[in-house]
Amino acid sequence: MIAADDSRRGELQAESWQALGTTAVLRYSGPADPAVREAVVREIEAIDLAASRFRADSELTGLNLVAEAGGGRRRISLLLLEALELAMRAAVVSEGNVDPALGDWMIVAGYDRDWGELSAVAPGAPLHPDDRIVVQRRRADWRDIELTREPPTVHMPAGVILDLGATAKALAADRAAAAAHAAGDVGVLVSLGGDIGTSGPAPDGGWQIHVTDDHRDGPDAPGQTIAIHSGGLATSSLVARRWRHDGQTMHHILDPRDGGPVQSPWRTVSVAAATCADANIASTAAVVLGADAPRWLADHGLPARLVALDGAVVAIGDWPT
Amino acid sequence: MGRGTSSFTPAGRDAGLRRLRAFNRLLVAVAVAATALLTDVVAQAFPGHKRVVATPPSIVRAAAPRASARTARRRTVDRRHAGDDRLRRPAQAPTSAATRHTHAAAPQATAPQATTRPATAAPAPQPAAPAPVVSGGS
Numbered sequence: 001m002i003a004a005d006d007s008r009r010g011e012l013q014a015e016s017w018q019a020l021g022t023t024a025v026l027r028y029s030g031p032a033d034p035a036v037r038e039a040v041v042r043e044i045e046a047i048d049l050a051a052s053r054f055r056a057d058s059e060l061t062g063l064n065l066v067a068e069a070g071g072g073r074r075r076i077s078l079l080l081l082e083a084l085e086l087a088m089r090a091a092v093v094s095e096g097n098v099d100p101a102l103g104d105w106m107i108v109a110g111y112d113r114d115w116g117e118l119s120a121v122a123p124g125a126p127l128h129p130d131d132r133i134v135v136q137r138r139r140a141d142w143r144d145i146e147l148t149r150e151p152p153t154v155h156m157p158a159g160v161i162l163d164l165g166a167t168a169k170a171l172a173a174d175r176a177a178a179a180a181h182a183a184g185d186v187g188v189l190v191s192l193g194g195d196i197g198t199s200g201p202a203p204d205g206g207w208q209i210h211v212t213d214d215h216r217d218g219p220d221a222p223g224q225t226i227a228i229h230s231g232g233l234a235t236s237s238l239v240a241r242r243w244r245h246d247g248q249t250m251h252h253i254l255d256p257r258d259g260g261p262v263q264s265p266w267r268t269v270s271v272a273a274a275t276c277a278d279a280n281i282a283s284t285a286a287v288v289l290g291a292d293a294p295r296w297l298a299d300h301g302l303p304a305r306l307v308a309l310d311g312a313v314v315a316i317g318d319w320p321t
Numbered sequence: 322m323g324r325g326t327s328s329f330t331p332a333g334r335d336a337g338l339r340r341l342r343a344f345n346r347l348l349v350a351v352a353v354a355a356t357a358l359l360t361d362v363v364a365q366a367f368p369g370h371k372r373v374v375a376t377p378p379s380i381v382r383a384a385a386p387r388a389s390a391r392t393a394r395r396r397t398v399d400r401r402h403a404g405d406d407r408l409r410r411p412a413q414a415p416t417s418a419a420t421r422h423t424h425a426a427a428p429q430a431t432a433p434q435a436t437t438r439p440a441t442a443a444p445a446p447q448p449a450a451p452a453p454v455v456s457g458g459s
Contacts, residue, residue, distance in 0.1 A: 012451055014451045022459045023459075025454050027451065027454060089406075092406060093406055093407070093408055169459075189454060191454050191455075191456065192459075193459025194455060194456040194457045194458065194459045195456070195459070196454060196456055205418075206415075206416060206418075207454065208418050208451075208452075208453035208454065209415075209418075209453055209454050209455075209456050210452075210453040210454070210455050210456070211455075211456050211457065212455060212456075212457040213457050213458060214457045214458050214459075215455045215456060215457035215458065215459050216455075216457070216459075217455070217457060218452075218455060219452040219453045219455055221455070221457070223457070225417075225418040225453050226415040226416065226417060226418055227415060227416045227417070227418050228411065228413075228415050229411075229412070229413045229416070230411060230412045230413060231411035231412060231413075232411075233415070233456055234456065235456045235457050235458060235459075236458060237457060237458025238458070239457075239458055268457070268458060270456060272410075272411045272414070272415045273408055273409060273410060273411055274409035274410060274411055274412065275409065278408040278409050281408060282408050300407065300408045300410070301410045302408060302410055303410070303411070303414050303415055317410075317414070318414030318415070319414070319415060320414075320415055320416055320417040
């Protein structure tokens with residue numbers, strides 16, 4: 001269901017609607033053009049059908065069923081192949097800190113349904129070491145997944161349950177922005193829950209972005225307003241998307257080492273990169289890396305803003321201060 | 322036989338052995354270099370489809386017992402997955418926001434050049450930009 005915001009301000013069109021369990025925001029330059037929005041909707045629906053862990057009819061659900069049934073090889077769509085390749089690249093680049101094979105631990109943690117169905121924990125509720133959960137050690141992991149491009153095929157090891165949430169949404173933002181730019185020949189920004197992809201020329205002054213702890217808090221929440229001129233920007237936070245499970249406070253960034261909610265000195269990390277996907281990989285990895293995150297981000301030359309648990313802000317690289 | 326034995330001397334024998342040793346060393350060096358060169362040529366001429374991905378280093382392995390146990394049975398992963406092992410920085414770094422937004426309550430500062438213009442030439446009010454897109458945890 002799309003609830004378009006028809007208000008036209010200057011040369012920028014602004015629309016938003018609910019998608020992928022979060023808020024989709026579309027901005028583009030020039031007059032209103034339905035083809036731009038349609039291109040975005042098409043891309044989002046395609047990635048949802050390919051890579052959603054919550055849809056019974058998605059390709060990813062089919063793969064996870066194969067893994068649960070003992071593993072095996074399966075033909076997949078080019079889109080899911082792209083999503084899986086990105087997820088594997090994320091794992092390699094982040095040295096395993098962005099792990100696509102945490103689906104089973106997500107389920108154990110209670111994140112077994114669409115986000116809207118989970119009871120959210122009050123923002124600011126403290127994370128406590130006792131939140132950690134104990135799960136069974138897995139027999140296989142992301143290294144055991146084999147992808148083949150021709151034909152597009154994946155071999156799923158037994159017991160490896162995929163969750164592409166960290167990267168698939170960012171991929172959708174990149175693809176949707178590119179598709180919308182192609183459809184309308186205009187500069188486009190697409191945000192999916194704060195994961196932002198752009199394509200085409202930015203408006204004068206750049207795309208205005210307000211980085212904060214939770215994208216639902218709006219542009220007046222404490223944070224920083226910056227401008228990006230191309231590429232993507234993503235924010236990962238321990239503050240958002242939290243829920244209660246078995247009396248414990250959980251959040252959606254799990255520690256690949258033990259499956260528990262990650263304990264990080266950073267509550268929120270925002271990163272700008274050439275694509276939303278790269279920004280998302282970096283912001284997620286930084287939260288998991290913890291104290292090593294500033295050095296790791298600097299090594300990659302990525303502008304970033306890290307907010308410590310006590311609210312102290314650390315700017316990395318070319319991030320504006 | 323007789324001519325051969327008559328020309329033998331210990332010094333000549335030692336010199337011959339030295340030449341033989343030097344020749345053997347040269348032969349080994351050339352063989353090693355040729356093997357390396359040939360290996361590189363063949364590797365570039367016939368790139369394989371798969372390669373072993375290195376086990377992620379310390380951050381995962383040190384804290385995860387499962388990782389060390391797994392190193393003995395690494396699997397092959399298509400090289401395309403790991404081919405681009407650097408995250409790409411933006412073409413232009415983010416900048417501080419400079420425009421006024423509809424949500425901003427603070428009055429916009431008057432631009433210096435605006436004060437020098439005649440009142441009749443005052444520019445039409447610029448439409449405020451939409452509120453910034455919010456990037457936060459989701």
